[in-house]
Amino acid sequence: MSADGKWYWKSDTSSDELDGHYFFYPLYYDLVAQTEKEKEEVRQVVRDLTDHLIRHGYNLVDHTGTVTRWGVYSPDALNHDPDWWAERGLKSLSMLSYLAVAAHVTGESRYLEHQAELIQNHAFDTNALIYKIHRGIGSGNQSDDEMAFMCYYNLLRYTPEGSLRQKALLSFYAAWLNEAPEMNPFFHFAYAGQAMGREVSDPWGTHSISPTGDWLVDSIETLQGFPLNRFNWACENSHRIDIKSLPDQNSTDLLSSNPRQRGYRINGKVLPVENRHFNHWNTDPWQLDYGGSGNILASGTVFLLPYYMGLYHGFIAH
Numbered sequence: 001m002s003a004d005g006k007w008y009w010k011s012d013t014s015s016d017e018l019d020g021h022y023f024f025y026p027l028y029y030d031l032v033a034q035t036e037k038e039k040e041e042v043r044q045v046v047r048d049l050t051d052h053l054i055r056h057g058y059n060l061v062d063h064t065g066t067v068t069r070w071g072v073y074s075p076d077a078l079n080h081d082p083d084w085w086a087e088r089g090l091k092s093l094s095m096l097s098y099l100a101v102a103a104h105v106t107g108e109s110r111y112l113e114h115q116a117e118l119i120q121n122h123a124f125d126t127n128a129l130i131y132k133i134h135r136g137i138g139s140g141n142q143s144d145d146e147m148a149f150m151c152y153y154n155l156l157r158y159t160p161e162g163s164l165r166q167k168a169l170l171s172f173y174a175a176w177l178n179e180a181p182e183m184n185p186f187f188h189f190a191y192a193g194q195a196m197g198r199e200v201s202d203p204w205g206t207h208s209i210s211p212t213g214d215w216l217v218d219s220i221e222t223l224q225g226f227p228l229n230r231f232n233w234a235c236e237n238s239h240r241i242d243i244k245s246l247p248d249q250n251s252t253d254l255l256s257s258n259p260r261q262r263g264y265r266i267n268g269k270v271l272p273v274e275n276r277h278f279n280h281w282n283t284d285p286w287q288l289d290y291g292g293s294g295n296i297l298a299s300g301t302v303f304l305l306p307y308y309m310g311l312y313h314g315f316i317a318h
Helices: 015-032 036-055 075-080 082-106 110-122 142-157 163-182 185-195 215-225 301-313
Strands: 059-061 067-072 199-202 205-208 231-235 243-245 263-265 290-297
Touching: 015 036, 015 067, 015 082, 015 142, 036 059, 036 082, 067 082, 075 082, 075 110, 082 110, 082 142, 082 163, 142 163, 142 185, 163 185, 163 199, 185 215, 185 301, 215 301
Parallel strands: none
Antiparallel strands: 059 067, 199 205, 231 290, 243 263
């Protein structure tokens, strides 16, 4: 509660929100804003926010003057504080993406200078090669996956050819391979939009990283399968005989086993979207049972974002 009693602060702003805002700022700037006045409003917001992060040593500081719970991006914390080692990959990826967005929207090269400093002196590009701690499909925090894919998309969209772009492409490819069984159209379209027809090189040659397999079929199947009824009705699947359990090695947390029943179909993919209820793409798709009593109406944006992304990139048609 504020001192005058007129404002209640819900909590401190999360890095999830920063990733989401930086994902949409340049999209609005490039594709929606029609006048110079609109574009300048976006520039000012991006400039103010990015300058705030830089001014506070690459941290997000709230009205109390303290760093927010998840607003830590400083090189010292990510590279030298044991409490933040697990966040090193994603936070490095995020900050590199924020600075690329800021340079694109404002047209100011100083943001690329800050990006270069984080790469050359603090290895943020190397940190970002492995964006989260995981042990194969279904492991790690699902929110980290959604955040990472937003950051990969813009980092690659606004970064020219060079070492950073090659590392980001390779990292995105590894992330996408791990997420492919989730039949997530947002993940598939975000990856394909930046990696289609692309190659990366290593000491053994040059390799295609174009999406392969069922990525488009799975994306369309998920979009078509979304129930029009968006109420949170309970869904139970753990009793099914066509389900295989995920082992504890694939738990969501590195130091604990799976807290609930998690699994996948015998085809190696998660349950189809019509057999589970969720409101956001950061929901665990390997979860088998979903509670609910039909008293909450879920948002439709979980469908609209990948749908319009697919249309924009030409992967699907009306």
